[in-house]
Amino acid sequence: MDGGTEFVDGNALAGTLAEVFAVDVTAALARCGSCGETGPLAGLRVYGRAPGLVARCPGCESVVLRVNRGPGAAWLDLRGATCLRVDLPD
C-alpha cells in the first residue's frame, strides 16, 4: 500500500480503528447517510495517508467516515454513516 496517489480501500482503516474499537470494524456494515448504500467499511474508498484518513462511499463518493490520529488522541467523525452493524458472538 506504499506510494499510491489515488484511493486505497477501507482495509487501510483497520490499524487506526483497531486503536479505538475492541473489535475489527472494517468487516462491519455501514450505511451511507447520503445514498443508503450498505457495505463493509473495508469497501469504502480511503483517501489520504496516515494520520488523517477520509473514507468515501464507493456508490456516491460522499464522505462516510473520517479518522485522524493525532498526538495523544484519535478523532473519529462518522457523520456520513447512518448506522453501523457489527457482528458479535452471543
Next chain:
Amino acid sequence: MAGTAVPGRLTWRVATLVDAVEETPTARTLVLEVPGWPGHLAGQHVDVRLTAEDGYRAQRSYSLAAPAKGDLVRITVQELADGEVSPYLVRGLSIGDPVELRGPVGGWFVWRPTDPSPVLLVAGGSGVVPLVAMVRARREAGVRTPFRLVYSVRSPGDRLYADELNRPEPGLDISYVYTRTTPEGWPAPPHRIGVPDVNSGGWPAEFEPACFVCGPTGFVEKVADILVALGHDPRRVRTERFGG
C-alpha cells in the same frame, strides 16, 4: 498494568529483522520476530512505522505473506521508485535491525481454512502477497479446498515466489497474465487482464466461489467489474486495493 497487553487494543511493538529473502531485484521478504505475536489469519496485514532521527514518521500497511511460525511473521515488500518506506525496507534494513510494527489488522479480506467454498484469487503485481498467504494457509491446514490463482505480472522476472508457485500442488491451479514481456513461446501477446483471462482462469459463477482480488486500484476495479459481469455475487468478491 504497564506492560500488560489489553485485548483488542492495538499497540505498536518493536520487531526485529531475523532473516530476509530476495524475491526479485526489487522485492524482498522480511522475516520479523515479534515477541508475543498473537497469530493471524491469511489476508490480514500489519502497519509498519519508521521514525527518522528528526522525528519524522512514515507509516505503511503490508500484507502478511505467510502463516506465523510462533513469533516469526513474514511480509514481502515491493520497492517503489518514489517510495518513502519501501526502499528502506527492501535495501536499508539489516539483520538485527528493529522496526516498529502493529497488527494483525483487517477482518474483511481474510480467508479461513474452515470455509469450504472454492476460492478464486486474482493478483495484480505485488497484490499476490496476501493471496499467496492464503495458498500457504491452505497448505498448512491440509485442507482440499480447490483454489485457482490468476496472477497478472509485468514479466516472468517480476513474479514473486516463482519457485514455490512453479511446484505442482494438488487442488491449486495457476494461470499467468503478462502485461509487458512474456516467456518465450507464450501463447498470448502481452496484454492487460480481460474477461477471457478471468473467465478461463477462474470458476464459473454457479460454483459460488469466494473471490479475492488484490492489486493496484485500477486493476482491482477492472477485475471486480469483470467478475460481477460474469455473474458472481458482488458480496462474494472481496477486494484490496493499494493505490497507484
